[in-house]
Amino acid sequence: MTANPLIALVGNPNAGKSALFNALTGARQKLGNYPGVTVERKSGRLSLPDGRPVELVDLPGTYSLTPTSPDEQVTRDVVIGRQQGERLPDALVLVVDASNLENHLRFVLEVLDLGLPTVVALNMVDLAARDGLELSPESLSAALGVPVVSTVAVRKRGLDHLLSVLETMVGGGAVPLRAPAPAMSFAERRAKAQELARAAIVSETPSRRLTQAVDRVALHPILGPLLLLALLFLMFQGVYAWSETPIAMIEGWAEALGNMATTMTPPGYFRSFLVDGVINGVGSVIVFLPQILILFFFILMLEATGYMTRAAFLMDGLMAKVGLSGRAFIPLLSSFACAVPGIMATRSISDPKDRLTTILIAPLMTCSARLPVYAVIIGAFIPARSVGFGIGLQGLVLFGLYVGGIVGAMLAALVLRRTVAKGRSAGLLMEMPKYQWPRWQDIVLGLWQRAVIFLKRAGTIIFVSTIILWALLSFPKPPQGSDLSPVDYSIAGRIAGGLNIIMEPVGFNRDISLALIPAMAAREVAVSALATTYSIDAGDDEEALERSLGDRLKDNWSLPTALAFLAWFVFAPQCISTIAVTRRETNGWKWPLFMIGYLFVLAYVAAGLTYWTASALGL
């Protein structure tokens, strides 16, 4: 079978490339990796107007074909046909920001020199118009010698025209290469680009620039940081306040399913496996889907609107003080969702020491998988009352845990930059894109992709570890007349008993020690592990079974223990996926092992300090 023609999207970062990719492929996207490098390959299928299928690949954004990062290297290598695992594209779509022609045309000229069939997508013409800029795609096309199509990716405008141009370019056998033009120097290209841009601008009327107006507040020396803080605070309050109703719904379904399974199966191992293991375990994790989606919603919105780089700018001074780049703020903020994409996003940091430090502290940002753990403990132990001004105490504690992680990360960075990752800080150098209102479909698509990943995890890692844990907890059964509880007698209970010798000084009980083991597979398993443990412990006691996990925790744990458990999870060594991605990104086992070690020590000390302090205060 011959492969479909390949079309590659190329362009500067912030040219609206990803929005165009989403608009062209919709939900038919495939995420993968280029072989040998940790650069994500985003591809999708689409049909040309005549019905022929083509593959569209979204190449990493770059400012030139002289790469300064692995991502940019992939883009360069693909367009010159040297990338392993990728064929030379049959055509290129060069995405340029219509309101920043002078700059983007320089890159266009550089890419056109390659001689591949190319169409220029003059994207975001609406934003250019907002800035009072009217352009002539026709004259630009004549000057460049390639077709130029005006598009507004976020409004799906100009896509049909773009596809009809592509239709004439691909297929028909051999790739009609244009004769490669003689290469120009950087300065020559820039001069030519400016000349071309001036010629393409039909009229330019000074107009109110929205971006500048917003930035006057968003980047204001005092208002800016306050706004950022308010946004982050809103984000964490939203995670709690908006998720109540959907969580109650999911809990209702899980309960109904459990009851149904109980009535439909005979009592015994199978019922215990189905109800205690599968439904209780997996259900207790899926319940957190609404909160995770709310968190991702905020992060996607901050990225898509262009605010994220402003946040990096505002935070740069603080980052500089601990020896990091303001750029590290973006991977670190992504790590609030999940450390895996966060660590992958550190590729945009060119300085190796800067990058290593960011990777090592990324797990200290509270990832969304820890949210279920926090939520269950806070729900059980922190009273749901207001502390005034409409601020809930539970949300405040959650906010405090996030802040604890951030402060821990900053201190860790400070130490790491003076010890294992010594070196000059490379600093902050980035473009701040124009503000724009994101297309809701892009946000929905992003949320959908996260939901699928989360549910897949719930269905695989969490499902499997829940089952293994159920088995370890259920066997062997204590003999008749034994005064040991079923859990204490089981294999898991005995392992946890051993582990508990280390954990007891910091206030942990056997159930916690038990939950820590499978939590290495995925953080949220700690919750399902506790749910399964207490479910089995309750045995056939109907009354105990009907009680929620939170109530059961309240019976079995003291407040200092609960607080110590929270403190542990702020710093706890990461899940297997994080360790794996760290190994991949740092090319070896040295750094992931170092990371596990220092995080374990931090978590142990933090849990201990919390437990001893809380106990001393008589909580």
Next chain:
Amino acid sequence: MSHNDNRSQRLTEILDLHLHQLPLGQPAFIDHVDWDRLSPGEAQRLREFGIDEGATVEALHRGGLLGGGALACRVGRMTVAMRHDHADAIHVRTGPGSSHDRGHHQGIATAS
């Protein structure tokens, strides 16, 4: 405001400034850049952003409470963020003939 105007006036008479010394909202053109003080990667990125001899720049915002030495400036139609170190390597020139009519327009906009 009048204090700012006076300062701008005074600085306009100084020929050689570092970018981070430029008053906010005052366009200037880049006289020269100490490329040696930047790493090759940083130098390349600055050039890619259009920051090079002869380009017009305008300082827009400085890092605030937590921003430290960061500086946001406009070059062409882009807003670029950089640290003090980078801005210190960029020498700018203000004064007559440097900012064209766009600069004049901006001056009014800032004062209002």
